[in-house]
Amino acid sequence: MTNLFATTDEHEELRAAVRNVVEAKVAPFAADVDENSRFPQEALDALVATDFHAPHIPEEFGGVGADALAVCIVIEEIARGCASSSLIPAVNKLGSMPVQLAGSQELKAKYFPAVARGEAMFSYGLSEREAGSDTAAMKTRARRVGDDWILNGSKAWITNAGVSKFYTVMAVTDPDGARGRNVSAFVVEADDAGFSFGEPERKLGIKGSPTRELYFDNVRIPGDRIIGAEGEGLKIALRTLDHTRVTIAAQAVGIAQGALDYAVNYVQQRQQFGKAISEFQGVQFMLADMAMKLETARQMMYVAAAKSERTDKDLGFFGAAAKCYASDAAMEITTDAVQLLGGAGYVKDHPVERMMRDAKITQIYEGTNQIQRMVMARHLMK
Structure with missing residues (x-):
């Protein structure tokens, strides 16, 4: 059986490193960034300092040359703490991917080093x-x-x-x-x-x-x-989206993971009828469904990322499927997280309402999920 993907020890070490940076220097500012609609400069500074701002830039142009799966892990982990900040590496890849796919060596040499150094997005x-x-x-x-x-x-x-x-x-x-x-x-x-x-x-x-x-x-x-x-140009644009829709799936997975993590912790602390609400079967079933959808989305995203790295012929289908499924799952999971917190979930004292609002865009940009279904259907009928 073909090995569709595998995370290596290096991938998991990368995940831990990004998570540490996010928890220390990105997530603490997420609420203020949202409340004041301001660019997350603290996140940009932290990501540039650790080379997580544009990890896809090839080594020959001063980047770290991360593979597609590594880039998705970076985006996933940042989105777990702050969706807005995850758009720094995601959009750096989206914007520069046409140059990477079809640009001349001279064009790459002109623009990629500044992005790799964090001097430009x-x-x-x-x-x-x-x-x-x-x-x-x-x-x-x-x-x-x-x-x-x-x-x-x-x-x-x-x-x-x-x-x-x-x-x-x-x-x-x-x-x-x-x-x-x-x-x-x-x-x-x-x-x-x-x-x-x-x-x-x-x-x-x-x-x-x-x-x-x-x-x-x-x-x-x-x-x-x-x-x-x-x-x-349009051919290049569509080839670009085949690769970068996978990064939106990664963003959706990260947002959903952040919401699930918060909900799990909350229901174990919240007391009703003399016991933690996590002891009620109805709550446990909700958590199980959320985790099942999340892990399915993650696996689809990782497979699509591996296909992006190899530029497989069926990348178009898998990129669309991963983006569509993960974003739909993120919307469901974040909505359920708000529900599990009850009235507390509806106020800004807790981050799940922000995560629910952030999740919605993943169903819309880089092609609405209706367009993703059209892309998948056309691949099936070729």
């Missing part, structure tokens, strides 16, 4: 207000002028916008070309003339990770900043 610009699930309907345009490109339009729902220095942006480069094959990918820098940001969105969860629109007003992009070949 990388975001991803694909969605637009009227082109979310239907990405091929994007309106942002890039027009060739000599060796350069002039970029006009906007992008919406961009994670860590305004904090990141680099942005992978998809734009239509051939308006008369075949739909989906007329899009190209570019690297945009935060200080490019004509590039600006919208106001931060007011969100249900992940409030510490800024979400803003990107605006392009005649932004001149040097020709050497195109990622891959002209017209291959």
Whole structure:
């Protein structure tokens, strides 16, 4: 039987190291980050100091070259303490993955070292207000002028916008070309003339990770900043999502683990009818179901991460399945955690209400779970 994945001693040592950092320097600030909708600078500083901020960057560019499973473990453990902070390594991978998959060596050498050193973060610009699930309907345009490109339009729902220095942006480069094959990918820098940001969105969860629109007003992009070949942008974008949906599964698993851990501790302390509520069978059944769903999600995510590392042909199916199942499970588990705490679960004195709010986005971004089901079905019918 094929060994789909295996965590090594090094993976488990990594987990312990990340957990120690998170418990000491990330989780203590999670409530304040959420309450004040502020970027988790303490987390960024701690993650940069330990090389957990962008562990996927290859060693040849100054990174640690972590494999896909190791990256997922990092994201999972950070999300267990603070979902907003877990988007630091997750979005660094999302934003830079197109360059890693299709960029020239020169492009990688230009941008990856700064990300590896923690001097810059990388975001991803694909969605637009009227082109979310239907990405091929994007309106942002890039027009060739000599060796350069002039970029006009906007992008919406961009994670860590305004904090990141680099942005992978998809734009239509051939308006008369075949739909989906007329899009190209570019690297945009935060200080490019004509590039600006919208106001931060007011969100249900992940409030510490800024979400803003990107605006392009005649932004001149040097020709050497195109990622891959002209017209291959959407193909590159979808290949990217095959890999990075696994990281959203990791985030969902981490959020769910944090909620389960807190609920288990609470029900063993909470007394009703003269005994801890953990002694009631109804509570025990809830905990068992939560743990069963969580462990199933974790195993699916680890398998998908191993497939991402190998770039297996069925990665698209497994990435979508892991993201879909784990995020649905996280929503159920965090909701049950709130229920187990009763009235205490509904107030901000306890973190489970934040975890429930944070979990919701994992069902939506990097493709809604309805889109994930379409992706899986298409793989089945090939």
